[in-house]
Amino acid sequence: MTESRRIARVLLDSPLPQLDRLFDYALPTELGEVPLGVRVRVPLRTAGRVVDGYVIELDTEDDADRPLSEADSVVSTVPVLPSRLYRLARRAADRAAGSASDVLRLVIPKRQVRVEKAWTADAPVPVPTxxxxxxxxxxxxxxxxxxxxxxxxxxxxxxxxxxxxxxxxxxxxxxxxxxxxxxxxxxxxxxxxxxxxxxxxxxxxxxxxxxxxxxxxxxxxxxxxxxxxxxxxxxxxxxxxxxxxxxxxxxxxxxxxxxxxxxxxxxxxxxxxxxxxxxxxxxxxxxxxxxxxxxxxxxxxxxxxxxxxxxxxxxxRATRRVLPRVVLSTPQEMDAPTAQRMPSSAFLSARNAAADGPVLVQVSRPGFSPSLVCADCRAPARCAHCGGPLGATHRGAVPVCAWCGRGARAWACPACSSTKLRLASSGSERTADELGKAFPGIRVIVADSAHPVEHVADKPSLIVATRGAEPLAEGGYRAVVLLDGPRMLQAPDLRIGEACLRWWSNAAALAAPGAPIHLVGVDGGIARALATWNHSGFARAELAERAPLHMPPAARVALVEGTVAAVARGLASLHDLALPPDAVLGPVPIESDDYPPRVRALVRFDYGAGQRVASTLRAAVVAEAVSARRGKGKSTRSALSVRLDILDPEL
The missing domain is CATH 3.40.50.300 (P-loop containing nucleotide triphosphate hydrolases)
Known part of the structure; x- marks a missing residue:
């Protein structure tokens, strides 16, 4: 009679794509009862070492002659990986052409023995009053x-x-x-x-x-x-x-x-x-x-x-919608080159509101002046050593390169030979300096990454904050002024319109009921969307513009990156999926010192083809990893990598 034995199917805790599957291990009797979802230590013969893993399935088999390694030990009897979590991790990884262990690493913390020993799974059922x-x-x-x-x-x-x-x-x-x-x-x-x-x-x-x-x-x-x-x-x-x-x-x-x-x-x-x-x-x-x-x-x-x-x-939507009071200042009004960077309507509104309570001024960048330009020809000021942008920490300071940190005491413009510099933009600290002069007697507070502020009191003050760093104000802000809108919209980002509208709307939500919100220097559809609080209409318009271009989220996009040969093989594996002729953009070379040289390509595809594209590209990644393991590639960097659902595709 054939003797049966217990086996465990184990998911290894490894980032290697070729190990992203279940491995069978025999469970020796001395391990006793092994619950599902527990941590175990198992041998990995190909690497000659013992690795961590999770028990996903338990089974018995009659084929005792099949060569199987035995599980080394049970790390803990706590089932840290319930079946529902494994199914979610597996599903998410398959959709993104990744590894389930990478997903689990985000949610399952490292074991803490003292905490585990003190833990008892008998918490009372909480009931709201x-x-x-x-x-x-x-x-x-x-x-x-x-x-x-x-x-x-x-x-x-x-x-x-x-x-x-x-x-x-x-x-x-x-x-x-x-x-x-x-x-x-x-x-x-x-x-x-x-x-x-x-x-x-x-x-x-x-x-x-x-x-x-x-x-x-x-x-x-x-x-x-x-x-x-x-x-x-x-x-x-x-x-x-x-x-x-x-x-x-x-x-x-x-x-x-x-x-x-x-x-x-x-x-x-x-x-x-x-x-x-x-x-x-x-x-x-x-x-x-x-x-x-x-x-x-x-x-x-x-x-x-x-x-x-x-x-x-x-x-x-809310049964009774509460719409902020948005005031638009068109670009035509923005022709005052002064320390007063806001039009007269916004300036008067801020001055009147600051007498009663806090006023929020949102700017795009932290610091004093993030960038400098030639005062004569307006060419960007660059470092003579590395080509990085020059900036100033305060008025009258020696320009400093943002990349290498060198000072530029004897700077000269390569375009016109001028030695004069001009502040090209104002950061949070320079804006606070300007407003402090324009609003004498009013306290000015800077809130940015270098000066985090969580709350401000309900007192007369001006809060100059970068986007996303706005503190809460007791009772809400008496006025909100949104500066640097045109500069924010100039960012080379497919979703910059969405991002700007989100930054401005979240700042507007901090205003007191009925307080004015001034959007300075912006017009067009995005300004109307904020003024009418019609964000869904703006999103529909953006979606309609991207659909003919097959850009996300109208289509899914995969970024394929690696050596020239590996990317070519990965893209060739997609030929049987009958994707449109213009589905692949690239490949184009990546500017780096890597050898062999690397390239990247974009693959655009419909949501219905998502599972087939993801599984095909994942198989290509595994094939390249196995090939490198066999000695065909000696680079420590993977020959091929895939990233799905790129929000801002750029070659």
Missing amino acids: DAQQAAAARVIDEYDGLTAVLDESGRAAVEAVPVSREGVQGWAALLAAAAVHTLAAGRSSVLVVPDHRDLDRLLAALEVLAPAEAVVRHDSRLTNPDRYRSFLRTLEDAPCIVVGNRSAVYAPVQAGLVAVWDDGDPLLGEPLAPYINARDAALLRQEQEDSALVYAGHTRTTDVERLVAHGYLHDV
């Missing part, structure tokens, strides 16, 4: 149809009301109320925000609306023990509210709601392989778990608008 449920219901009732979306596991794009209540921003109250509503039904929620500032504002809203024991943080600011403790809490059956940054979208709870705030923020895009945006991961998760899905924002991205146009998302 009647007062908390009533407060949440009042917020949700402000949005037409949102209750049905939450109760029926629907999908919605929600335009958040740009107001604040008792120091809590409207969007934060919206997400907190939706989570409390879901918690009252006995289900967990996952709330994803771009950065720590948004996280703090959402936690402040949850302090008011949700029971404290239900809130679980998931962000990089936690210590390793606290992060592991929070992760273990998400493995428990008791429902909770997970709040965190982009990787929180993979939290291993059985979610009843997944909500993403401000999905256009680039911080929601994972900068490491497989480069999955939290917006896309939330879509995959909702599809898998049948949870409610909410994209909330003051603006509407073209990605979300495409889903609304297809009927995949419901368009949810």
